[in-house]
Amino acid sequence: MKYVDEFRDPAKARYLLGEINRQIEQIATCQVRPLQLMEVCGGHTHALFKYGIETLLPEAIELVHGPGCPVCVLPMGRVDDCVALAEQGGVIFTTFGDPMRVPGSRKSLAQAKAEGADIRMVYSPLDALKLARQHPEREVVFFGLGFETTIPSTAFTVLQAEREGINNFSVFCNHITIIPTIKAILDSPDMQLDGFLGPGHVSMVIGTRPYGFIAERYHKPVVIAGFEPLDVLQAVAMVLRQIAGGRAEVENQYGRVVPQEGNRAALTALSQVFEVREYFEWRGLGSIDYSGVRLRERYARYDAERRFSLPNLKIADPKACQCGEVLKGILKPRECKVFGTACTPETPLGALMVSSEGACAAYYRFGRLQQQTPAHPQDMMDRT
Amino acid sequence: MKYVDEFRDPAKARYLLGEINRQIEQIATCQVRPLQLMEVCGGHTHALFKYGIETLLPEAIELVHGPGCPVCVLPMGRVDDCVALAEQGGVIFTTFGDPMRVPGSRKSLAQAKAEGADIRMVYSPLDALKLARQHPEREVVFFGLGFETTIPSTAFTVLQAEREGINNFSVFCNHITIIPTIKAILDSPDMQLDGFLGPGHVSMVIGTRPYGFIAERYHKPVVIAGFEPLDVLQAVAMVLRQIAGGRAEVENQYGRVVPQEGNRAALTALSQVFEVREYFEWRGLGSIDYSGVRLRERYARYDAERRFSLPNLKIADPKACQCGEVLKGILKPRECKVFGTACTPETPLGALMVSSEGACAAYYRFGRLQQQTPAHPQDMMDRT
Amino acid sequence: MNSHQGSRHITLAHGGGGKAMRDLIETLFVRHFHNPWLTPLEDQARIGLGELSPGGNRLAFTTDSFVVDPLFFPGGDIGTLAVNGTVNDLAMSGAQPLYLSCGMILEEGLSITLLEEVVESMGRAADAAGVSIVTGDIKVVPRGAVDKLFINTTGLGVIPEGVHIASHRAQPGDAILVNGFMGDHGAAIVDARGDLALDNPVESDCQPLHGLVAAMLAACPDIHCLRDATRGGVATVLNEFVQAAQVGMRLEEASLPVRETVRGVCEILGLDPLYLANEGKLVAIVPAEAAEAVLAAMRSHPAGREGAIIGEVTAVPEGRVVLATALGGERIVDMLVGEQLPRIC
Amino acid sequence: MNSHQGSRHITLAHGGGGKAMRDLIETLFVRHFHNPWLTPLEDQARIGLGELSPGGNRLAFTTDSFVVDPLFFPGGDIGTLAVNGTVNDLAMSGAQPLYLSCGMILEEGLSITLLEEVVESMGRAADAAGVSIVTGDIKVVPRGAVDKLFINTTGLGVIPEGVHIASHRAQPGDAILVNGFMGDHGAAIVDARGDLALDNPVESDCQPLHGLVAAMLAACPDIHCLRDATRGGVATVLNEFVQAAQVGMRLEEASLPVRETVRGVCEILGLDPLYLANEGKLVAIVPAEAAEAVLAAMRSHPAGREGAIIGEVTAVPEGRVVLATALGGERIVDMLVGEQLPRIC
Amino acid sequence: MCLGIPAQIVNITDAENLLAVVSVGGVKREISLACVIEGDSPLEAWVGEWVLVHVGFAMSRIDPEEADKTLKLLEELGELQVKMEDQEGLTPEDEQHG
Amino acid sequence: MCLGIPAQIVNITDAENLLAVVSVGGVKREISLACVIEGDSPLEAWVGEWVLVHVGFAMSRIDPEEADKTLKLLEELGELQVKMEDQEGLTPEDEQHG
């Protein structure tokens, strides 16, 4: 497959690993402690595990899996709202497959479906709109979920609904934005990060400029990265080169997809339909100012939060759950007290154990190897 | 079971058969041709076959199976109306089990159900009303079918619906009355009947007086009969005794159930809710004046014919079908050209092949014996 | 069942072939069905032919799906039915029933507690019948694609040498027997869902019949025909026999065993007990000279206490079952056309 | 089918045990399945033990229900699946598949034409696989109680002496083989209903595998493990093996055969071909020294043309399947938790 | 037409709506007495009575005296017949298909 | 977050609603071009282009030159490395777990 296979080439990966090792040798910090690089995006977390990249990287690099999985950071109260919506008579609740198993305080969407709620998985918000067209007697609610990558598609779908005069369609908006969250993490006192892999697909929408503050104000290198193994490895090498050179800039590894200026059509639609919320609740991270969006007043009739009455409760995360610390990179998944015991992919306590981009699930599924086999003696508990 | 087993006593049946044979000897006609007695009621037809009574009666008695099965006389167009009602969105069509398989011009109710119509079998019209109570968002239509025995129960159900203010219930009224039909048969020129077994359960409602004209004007004996074997045999003996004695009266064999004056409460409810139609179409018999009832104007909102638009077409009976002649006693079932070939219980052409009270079905199921076995050489084709 | 914590319902994951299914199989099915053939959890049970041959020289192999609604009814449930139904189809060849498979189709959202009740009930029924459930399969389908729970059981048994039971073997003169009251199961479930609002004391007769058959074979190894009178009732079995053997039959109405309560149900709904389903009743055709011995064997077995000779095989009318009514009349007892529907007229 | 004149649809009467059912069985099932065991239409097929013993010394006995939606999909239908699925479960013990039962559950209103297509397709698949469908059962349930049509097949086969295939026999050093492209069936049906609006050229790999297994056994009678990789895919089978045998496994990502189009489906929906269902693929564990011979036997059989050695059994990590990525990294291939859901993130 | 069965009233379940439970050979069902009640005679008086039930309604009270009368008449007929046969030297069986 | 896949535009299916069919390894789906179209440039010009698809929308045109640039850079890195290793007498494999 074009633009896929070329970027999985093992030979080129070896060159990059060589380069990474060479850079490490030139970085003084590495003699004292591992460098902490945060991949903001869950897509990178997924790629790291899928291709076994962590098992290839030198010990001196520690990857911190950031908050960039919209499923993992979904607060329990919002899942409850989804269930409440889905269980209303006459509603067809449409969602991407990802959040189906995220636990709410009473049940997940998968459980609600098993108990009779009409919940349908869709591939695109346009599929949800199509259902609304096909079932004019029903209320079709689309579970809007995702960062800036996904928001424009929801926006265009709302605009399309308006154009067609479809009135039985609405969005339960849980869209969030990544920049305020990165800022919150950088402001967190218990945080020591040396650099960032920037989210490639968010960036194709927002462009590279919004990351400027990371370099300028916090003096951390940022490299916008693609999702194939060579992309990730090259981005790591680029971050290291900045560190080695004492630079802190925003660089773009993913030029084939990410234009510096982002996607103007998408951003226009986004800001036409959505406006920033004063704050939004994140699982594990608490409330973050300006980190969510909602539909503008003009599109109120497409807003499920205005159209239906929702429980809208703030549900505290389970006491034992340490997702927040893991999300901020303070704890590694395996250091969470309930990892692998009370919290497993079958009975997840926290959202990080649910999504295939969730760090805990990824560690549990792909990562247990190093704990059990002596094949890689250099792997320590805290780095796999 | 009380009031059942006593009336199935084989010893007493033998006494009655003895009496019947003695009466026959005293009737002159019997030397020339068999006596033709019509059991008006399908319940009697059923009992005759179920207990093998015809195989016990002397040759000189020929039973003619009359029009008293409300399923058998249902015209095809009315079945089509039922199907059309049942196939309307939102309708729950409720019916007794009996008419389920009666062929319409396109399909039977059973086929419509198999194809997705929401058709439910009920034991009582009150069960249909209960469904209306349970499903206020649906339209529950009750298929009112039957003679005077059944009409009062429909009437009481309509009154109950009114009392409770239930508005999603209606009756598709196909109720018919027996007296005009007996009169039509007596007026038919090709008809030679010697006496009648009167319908026991209709009579418990209407009493014995309405049959007076048969004795007075047409000089035919009538004996109101119950449905157990002894009832039927005793009634036959009583008719014979009238013939032998040259009498033509209305007698009541079924005194334990049928009061002379009928059931006043039932008749009051009947005439409160229903009024006579100018004419009604019968399968095989054509249109008969004043032979059907409909809901009075005051109960129009419970009348499915007013509430829904129906095809209401008059569908000619299939050409090959000779149900009419069989109903009038002109042909025996086996003399119909399609009996047992094009018309069988599996693929009925006429309604008489469907209901277990239909003469053709009864002959086909219970009566083929005599055609095939030499065990009863006295049985001729035209009498079994 | 740790993995179902917080979820007392079947989800599609339980049929996905992964961990949830594996856990369900191990915690529920292996527990209640435990036996050495099932436990390896291979894709197939393996049965030494040497284990089979001492019992006879032919395998009996039969399948039935069970779709009863409601799942629990007076006198049994879908689980007892699924075991006994297939045990009985094996027994009707004279076979000793030995091994059963169990295929379950579950509706997403089904209560796991309810499923466990059914599985437990199957386990108990299998123990009682002396059979092992040695292989199985679970499918979960989306809500609405199945009504709660269906079960298929397929059975294996061994037919003793010298036993040749076949529907075409009915001969004029043979006696016709049933092992007790007709129509209990049909009457018990006709309104078990409550639509007809009957308050009905009848219980299903669901029971395994191979012990009874063994006792009958001991009294007469040359039983000609055997069939359990399930759907379509005794009338249907007799019609199948007269057609297969090209004989006639004559039943005596007065000798037909019917419970008073079942008669009650039939009177109310206009049904005929000859066509009502049974789940623990068989019809046997035996040589006239063995009839009394078989009847005695029947009556001394718990499953045949109310056994009766109900008629005899005749030469004519060929292909027809005739009922001599108590009154002395006659009528034909035909194949059922369509379902038996409740009648009002 | 004279008795269905004017009714091209299944009605409850077809399951009532009466005449309509009998006619359906005779006109449809007996016609398409015709064989000497089925035709007597007894409640059970009877199979001489003498017919079985020449083939081996053990019976293989397996059951599966088939609930695929849609009933017809690229490369097959529920009928071919129902025959091949059970044939394959038998074949995975090394058995020669011989006899099948067929239990059908039909929805009231089902088109009889459609049913006949399925039955015909089963008949053809059985002929192709050389098995006989010798006993059956039909149930009809009210509209809405089942989604169109489910089939259970249960199979009997005979395992040759000396063949001992069992999941616990995997040993460190053994080679792991598959007989061709992974995930074709899963990718073919993932959107066969069209909800995801994919235009997907993938066809199901549905095929019988006993011929292939016979060829493999000829090359190496001591095959250690065999399993068809149906629901849950190759990953699930391998996990079952490592758990049963208390060994580890190491797969080579680069050697996994996956069709380009299947990769396309997986990329679009975020799925992993290791977990996609197959209906004509097996996983074999064979002694290292026999690996090349088995591979050669596979590749010379039509059902194994694209066969490949995909990895080896290891001592550690016990109970774990490890994938060596093309890149040189490693990851664990775990049991599937829940269903595989289409992902967007 | 009009399948009707004798049933005994077991108890009154809803006096306002005239509902009672009847028993047929031990099988029970709730039916309506609306078609047999006139005026406001106490419903309890119906308990133990036999009625003819059709489509969930009692349609007639069964008169035990009339039933007895019918059965007695048939018995007398039997006695009479025995006498006649004694006179004629015939058994009733011979007449049966007469 | 944000699974995105490179896909090639095969044809335009509904110009008014900006719908086109893309192919991924031979598998096709209709997607929306609404997020990549600006102004009214002719839609047909997109046929043959590669785009990054996310939840049924093309979100970015893939720039073939940028892609080539990245790959060429890596090749050069490889060449450079070979030279360095030749100098150091090391094979890249040894460094792998560095």
Ligand code: SF4
């Ligand atoms: S193990 Fe569970 S609770 Fe702990 S951080 Fe991970 S997902 Fe959260």
Ligand code: SF4
């Ligand atoms: S055989 Fe059929 S068509 Fe002829 S009279 Fe009877 S029911 Fe009518």
Ligand SMILES: [Mg+2]
């Ligand atoms: Mg069977």
Ligand SMILES: [Mg+2]
């Ligand atoms: Mg059976």
Ligand SMILES: [Mg+2]
């Ligand atoms: Mg049977």
Ligand SMILES: [Mg+2]
């Ligand atoms: Mg299986």
Ligand SMILES: [Mg+2]
């Ligand atoms: Mg259901």
Ligand SMILES: [Mg+2]
């Ligand atoms: Mg199986």
Ligand SMILES: [Mg+2]
């Ligand atoms: Mg299988």
Ligand SMILES: [Mg+2]
């Ligand atoms: Mg298998």
Ligand SMILES: [Mg+2]
């Ligand atoms: Mg069966």
Ligand SMILES: [Mg+2]
């Ligand atoms: Mg359906």
